[in-house]
Amino acid sequence: GFIFQVTSFQGVAVRSLSTSSPHDHPEHGRLVYKGNLAKAVLGVKFFSYSTSIFNLFMMPYIMLKSGIGVESLLVQAAFYGLIGIFTFVTPITLHILTKGYVIRLYYKDEVDTYTAITYNAILAEKATVFHQKDVKIPDITKMFTTFYAKTKSMLVNPTLFPNPQDYNHLMGYDKSSYFKLEDLEEVKEADER
Numbered sequence: 001g002f003i004f005q006v007t008s009f010q011g012v013a014v015r016s017l018s019t020s021s022p023h024d025h026p027e028h029g030r031l032v033y034k035g036n037l038a039k040a041v042l043g044v045k046f047f048s049y050s051t052s053i054f055n056l057f058m059m060p061y062i063m064l065k066s067g068i069g070v071e072s073l074l075v076q077a078a079f080y081g082l083i084g085i086f087t088f089v090t091p092i093t094l095h096i097l098t099k100g101y102v103i104r105l106y107y108k109d110e111v112d113t114y115t116a117i118t119y120n121a122i123l124a125e126k127a128t129v130f131h132q133k134d135v136k137i138p139d140i141t142k143m144f145t146t147f148y149a150k151t152k153s154m155l156v157n158p159t160l161f162p163n164p165q166d167y168n169h170l171m172g173y174d175k176s177s178y179f180k181l182e183d184l185e186e187v188k189e190a191d192e193r
Helices: 037-065 071-100 163-169 181-192
Strands: 003-009 012-018 029-034 104-108 113-119 123-132 147-148 151-154
Touching: 029 113, 029 163, 037 071, 037 113, 163 181
Parallel strands: none
Antiparallel strands: 003 012, 029 104, 104 113, 113 123, 147 151
């Protein structure tokens, strides 16, 4: 039957009448992963940006009413530094920490490509397309990186993949030189003969 779905892509609501699965995207392929912190990341970044904008608009009023302009240069520097930290450093730090958080990951079987949807600096969805061969696993476990797609760090939660084979293929575990249990049993049988 028909499925009526409302999806949001790049901040634009789109309504469609479709006979395909709600997990398929005509351009990107099959949905293989959906991050459970997408709304939280968006909410925290939006809150941080909105408080920064509020600070920028309130700064002239605060300076005028507080008389900070007539105090010593040291007091002015401390005041502007404190406001600057909350106005600029916090949103930049949040963006750096969350820019690689994958909110959705699509896979196209025919061409073996993935499309990772992340949030950019202005809170719009950004699509990054890469091949499985472009995936590099960091040598040392990093706090906000599960893998690199080309040179861009990506963060996914392996337990949120509905099909573990999709995660194994993404990371290259399905074609790696790791021994499988069956291979070990075959070697053991050959040694016994």
